[in-house]
């Protein structure tokens with residue numbers, strides 16, 4: 298039984314341009330799949346499609362089974378029911394998910410209150426616990442802060458806490474560490490890895506960076522121009538990429554790693 302099963306997904310613009318072309322993939326409960334490809338290869342559109350969040354005017358066909366729901370053709374009511382519960386998403390830029398004018402605590406309280414029916418002190422305690430769970434120090438202070446008053450890494454942890462608030466069975470992480478500096482990036486990846494393991498949550502991890510994907514995912518699917526060009530265990534893809542395009546991704550990841558090693562050795 299898979300938690301996400303995408304078959305022959307085609308995404309088109311209003312004027313008929315094909316952006317994702319007959320893509321199929323599936324994820325078992327607790328499985329972690331990396332979706333990798335260069336900028337513009339269709340990774341984000343695929344992850345948005347899973348939650349029925351495609352930009353205005355785009356259409357999709359094929360099949361996306363998320364838990365018990367067929368997302369292609371689903372009504373807004375059905376989509377609201379699955380968002381956050383069957384699957385939740387963390388974006389590259391945490392400010393996408395956060396309201397700049399609302400204190401962090403209230404933003405986390407919103408899904409917690411709605412999904413778990415909590416109020417008052419119980420809700421306050423749940424907010425603090427949610428912030429502690431993403432290893433944020435001084436959770437009470439963070440809860441009182443506005444998003445611009447905390448660092449980028451802290452904001453991403455808050456966005457992660459919001460995504461985890463309803464215990465989704467699948468977490469979609471779309472370049473969640475790309476905007477962060479290398480040390481913060483590595484801490485967040487370790488945290489993400491620990492949290493999804495504890496919860497046996499499935500993960501669709503979207504990135505242009507194979508070195509990052511290798512830290513979180515066990516299997517990887519390579520996208521190029523909206524098509525799957527290669528799929529397999531991360532180890533096999535890194536050690537023996539078959540497609541020229543994948544070789545390029547592996548080489549650039551290696552160059553980056555060795556540049557970082559050289560730099561930290563200085």
Ligand SMILES: Nc1ncnc2c1ncn2[C@@H]1O[C@H](COP(=O)(O)OP(=O)(O)OP(=O)(O)O)[C@@H](O)[C@H]1O
Pocket residue numbers: 310316334335336337338339340341342343352505
């Ligand atoms: N709202 C939109 N209207 C028209 N075309 C779009 C829109 N959003 C994305 N595209 C196009 O769809 C293609 C796939 O975009 P997508 O954002 O999924 O790529 P990506 O692999 O996630 O890249 P990136 O890493 O840069 O986000 C690109 O060619 C992009 O220009």
